[in-house]
Structure formats: structure tokens, C-alpha cells
Amino acid sequence: MNIYTDKRLLRAGLIGGTLSRHSGNMRELTNQAAVLRELNIDPARLLHFHQVHSDTIISIGSTQEAHAHTTRSTLDADGWVFSPFPTGWGAAIVTADCVPLFVWDDTGTYATLAHCGWRGVVKGLARKTVQTLLAHNSKMHLNAWLGPHIQACCFEVQEDVATQFASDCIVHKNGKIFVDLNVEIKRQLTQAGVYEKDIQTPYYCTCGDKENFFSWRRDHEKNLLLSFMYKP
Numbered sequence: 001m002n003i004y005t006d007k008r009l010l011r012a013g014l015i016g017g018t019l020s021r022h023s024g025n026m027r028e029l030t031n032q033a034a035v036l037r038e039l040n041i042d043p044a045r046l047l048h049f050h051q052v053h054s055d056t057i058i059s060i061g062s063t064q065e066a067h068a069h070t071t072r073s074t075l076d077a078d079g080w081v082f083s084p085f086p087t088g089w090g091a092a093i094v095t096a097d098c099v100p101l102f103v104w105d106d107t108g109t110y111a112t113l114a115h116c117g118w119r120g121v122v123k124g125l126a127r128k129t130v131q132t133l134l135a136h137n138s139k140m141h142l143n144a145w146l147g148p149h150i151q152a153c154c155f156e157v158q159e160d161v162a163t164q165f166a167s168d169c170i171v172h173k174n175g176k177i178f179v180d181l182n183v184e185i186k187r188q189l190t191q192a193g194v195y196e197k198d199i200q201t202p203y204y205c206t207c208g209d210k211e212n213f214f215s216w217r218r219d220h221e222k223n224l225l226l227s228f229m230y231k232p
């Protein structure tokens with residue numbers, strides 16, 4: 001099993017990250033269950049929602065709320081907020097080019113996990129998840145990590161998409177237009193209150209690295225990568 005993660009997450013007492021394609025297609029819940037058991041995580045304790053490229057957030061603040069959500073995995077949403085994070089629970093998202101965004105405080109008491117496709121980014125999902133988190137406790141120190149996603153090297157768009165982004169997100173190359181989602185997400189996170197030095201954007205490109213990642217843009221197949229966050 002190969003997990004892309006950030007050691008600050010572990011330091012905060014949380015387990016999480018993005019699994020490489022070697023763990024299989026995570027559209028299949030049986031594949032998710034297999035890797036989670038290897039990590040000693042009960043698959044029933046990882047919450048799901050139905051991802052729709054929105055800016056809708058689901059907040060969970062207790063074991064009771066987490067339990068209640070287990071019967072509502074078909075709710076439309078794209079961001080999780082745990083405030084406070086109930087022990088023995090977590091959340092999952094699936095991606096194939098979209099950005100898995102992880103934000104957490106130093107103590108692992110507050111955290112968010114969001115599915116940021118370009119539409120969600122344009123809707124301000126990254127900013128909104130952090131604002132929702134900080135509404136519960138404005139004093140915390142936050143860390144952010146952007147998991148593997150399609151990077152500016154491969155995210156070619158047409159004019160209609162490009163015009164929805166600020167000019168500093170746009171890269172022109174060989175007469176083509178590319179979008180750098182990192183730039184816009186970083187802006188939203190810092191606007192919401194995360195220090196720039198605490199945002200890590202490692203350059204893992206799902207589209208460019210076929211050996212390790214699934215990519216909708218590259219393959220047009222319905223294979224998905226799993227990102228998750230769990231408080232043991």
C-alpha cells in the first residue's frame with residue numbers, strides 16, 4: 001500500500017492521505033474496505049457523501065452525529081468539517097484529477113476534507129470549509145495539504161473555463177491555456193486564515209503520473225483514488 005500524506009497530519013494524531021492506484025479502483029466499496037482493514041480502520045466508521053462539485057459542506061461534531069450520518073451516505077456534498085473530530089471516526093472522498101484538500105489543527109481536534117474539482121474551487125469551497133471550521137474556534141492554528149491532483153502541466157482548459165479563474169492561475173503554453181488550481185486554493189485558504197507557510201502543495205500530477213494515479217482526463221475511465229482522514 002502506498003499512501004501519499006503529510007507528516008504533520010500524523011503529528012496531530014490523525015491518519016490520512018491519498019492512496020495510489022495500486023490499491024485498486026476505489027469506486028468499489030469492497031476495495032475501500034480491504035485497504036481500510038489493513039490500516040485497522042473499520043470501514044463502517046468512514047463517512048461518505050455523494051460528490052457533486054458543489055460548495056456544500058457537512059459538519060460533524062459528535063459521535064452521535066457521525067452515527068446518524070452513516071445512513072445518509074447519498075447526501076450531496078463536497079466538504080467535510082469535523083468540529084470537534086469524534087474519536088474512532090473519519091471521512092472519505094474519491095477523486096481522479098480533482099483536488100483532495102486536507103486541513104487540520106495542530107491537536108487533531110478540528111479538521112476538514114474536501115473534494116475540490118475546478119467547479120468547487122470556483123465556488124470557493126476551500127475558503128468555505130476553513131471558514132466553517134474557524135466559526136467553531138477562531139484561535140486554532142491550521143495546517144493544509146493538497147493531495148495528488150491534476151497540475152498545471154496537464155490541466156488544459158478552454159476559454160470558458162479559463163475566464164472563471166483569476167489571471168494568476170492561468171498558464172499559457174504553445175497556444176494552449178492551462179489552469180493552476182494550487183494558486184486559487186492557496187489564495188482561498190490564506191484569505192480564510194491559514195498562513196501561507198503552513199500550506200503544502202506537493203507536485204503530484206494524477207494525469208502525468210500513470211504509474212501511481214488514476215486520471216479521468218488521461219484515461220476517461222471510471223477509476224477513482226481514495227483520500228481519507230481518520231481520528232484513531
Ligand SMILES: [Zn+2]
Binds near residue numbers: 153154206207
Ligand atoms: Zn501533469
